[in-house]
Amino acid sequence: MNGRGTVAWVNIDNYLWNLELIRNTCKKDVMPVVKADAYGHGKIELSKAAQNQGYSKFAVAFISEAADLIKNGLTSQILVFGYCEPYELKNYIEFSDYIVPTIFSAHFIEQAYSLLGKDIRKFVFDIKYNTGMSRVGINDYEIDSVIELIKKYNLRIRGFYSHYATADDLDDFVLIQYEKYLKMLDYITSKGISISLRHMSNSAAAMFFPQNSLDIVRPGIATYGLQPSSKKYISGLKPVMEIKSKIIKLNTVENGETVGYSRTYTAKEKLQTAIIPVGYADGYFRSLSNRGRVLINGEYCNILGRISMDQMTVDVTGKNVAYDDEVVLIGQSKNNFISADELADICGTINYEITSKITSRIRRKYIKGGVIFE
Numbered sequence: 001m002n003g004r005g006t007v008a009w010v011n012i013d014n015y016l017w018n019l020e021l022i023r024n025t026c027k028k029d030v031m032p033v034v035k036a037d038a039y040g041h042g043k044i045e046l047s048k049a050a051q052n053q054g055y056s057k058f059a060v061a062f063i064s065e066a067a068d069l070i071k072n073g074l075t076s077q078i079l080v081f082g083y084c085e086p087y088e089l090k091n092y093i094e095f096s097d098y099i100v101p102t103i104f105s106a107h108f109i110e111q112a113y114s115l116l117g118k119d120i121r122k123f124v125f126d127i128k129y130n131t132g133m134s135r136v137g138i139n140d141y142e143i144d145s146v147i148e149l150i151k152k153y154n155l156r157i158r159g160f161y162s163h164y165a166t167a168d169d170l171d172d173f174v175l176i177q178y179e180k181y182l183k184m185l186d187y188i189t190s191k192g193i194s195i196s197l198r199h200m201s202n203s204a205a206a207m208f209f210p211q212n213s214l215d216i217v218r219p220g221i222a223t224y225g226l227q228p229s230s231k232k233y234i235s236g237l238k239p240v241m242e243i244k245s246k247i248i249k250l251n252t253v254e255n256g257e258t259v260g261y262s263r264t265y266t267a268k269e270k271l272q273t274a275i276i277p278v279g280y281a282d283g284y285f286r287s288l289s290n291r292g293r294v295l296i297n298g299e300y301c302n303i304l305g306r307i308s309m310d311q312m313t314v315d316v317t318g319k320n321v322a323y324d325d326e327v328v329l330i331g332q333s334k335n336n337f338i339s340a341d342e343l344a345d346i347c348g349t350i351n352y353e354i355t356s357k358i359t360s361r362i363r364r365k366y367i368k369g370g371v372i373f374e
C-alpha cells in the first residue's frame, strides 16, 4: 500500500444510511452484498459496521471472501453466490455455521457429497433457480434430480432464490420472473423441501419493485450510494466513496508542446498543468485520458493527454493552485461534484466497475461518527 497523498475515503455512516433507506423503502429485511471487497469499498469494515447495526445476513461471490469475513469477526450467515469447490467446503468446514453455499446443479451436490460425506450436513444451503438470467441456477429440467439428491443426502436447505435480469430497466420481465419463481417455489415445497428464506431482489428490484421482493432483498450498488438504474433516479442515497489525491508537481507547458505518451494532447497556448500521482494501475480508467476531469479547490480541471500507469496531468491554467492542493477524483469539492456515474458514462461502463476496479494501491480510510481509521 502506498501513501503518496492519495486516499479512498469510505464513509461508513453513509453506508448505514443507505442500508436504512433501502430497508425503509422496500420494507423488507436486507442482506447486504459485499462481494468484490464491497465493490471496492472494503468488505470487512462495512460488514462489521452493518452487523453492529443489526444486519445478520450477507452475500459474497466466493467462499474465500466469506472465510475472510469470518476470520475478521463476522458472525452472521454469509451466502456464497458462486461455485464452491468441494475441497474449499472441506477446508472451511469449521466455518459451516456461517457459510451458506449455493446449490445450482446436481453435479455440485454429488461432487460435494463424495468429498464431504455426512459432513455435508454441517452446512445449510440456498438453492438458486434460473428464471431469466440463464446463468448459475437450476433449470426446470434439472429440478427433479436436484430434489432427489437433496432428499437422498438429507441436505439442510435455508433459502430458495433467483436473480432479476432487468429490474434496472423497469420492465415487465420482472413480473414474468417473479411468477416463474413462485411456481417453482410451490413445486419444490410440494415435494417436501421446506424453504425459510425467499429472495430475488437486487438494488433496483428492492427500490422499484418492493412488492416483488419476497422475504429479504440483496442490494449491492445502492448500498454504496450509487444509482442502480439510468431510468429512474433514487434520491436520498449518499455516496460512500470519495477519492482524493493532491498536486505533486506544477509545470508550464508552452504553446505547441505535447503532454504524455503518444503525444495525444498538444498545447494550443501556454498552459499551467498539475501532475496527480494516480494512474490506470490504481484502477483509474485509462479511457478517461483527454476526456475526464478532476476537482481542485471546487473547480473542474480537464485531464490532458494519456493517463499513465502511476500519474496523470490536468489543466490548471488560470487557476489559483499550489503544490499539495487537494485533488478530488470522485466526490465533492466546494459546490461541485464528480460521481462514479460520470466516470462510468465517459468510459462506456457502469458505476459498479468504477469503484470495484480501484486497486489496493489506493489506501482506504474509513470515517464513522467523525472518527477516522484504516
Ligand SMILES: Cc1ncc(COP(=O)(O)O)c(C=O)c1O
Pocket: 033, 081, 163, 201, 202, 203, 204, 218, 219, 220, 221, 222, 228
Ligand atoms: C445474485 C446477486 N444478487 C444481488 C446482487 C446485487 O446487485 P446490485 O449491486 O445491482 O444491487 C448481485 C450483483 O451482481 C448478484 O449477483
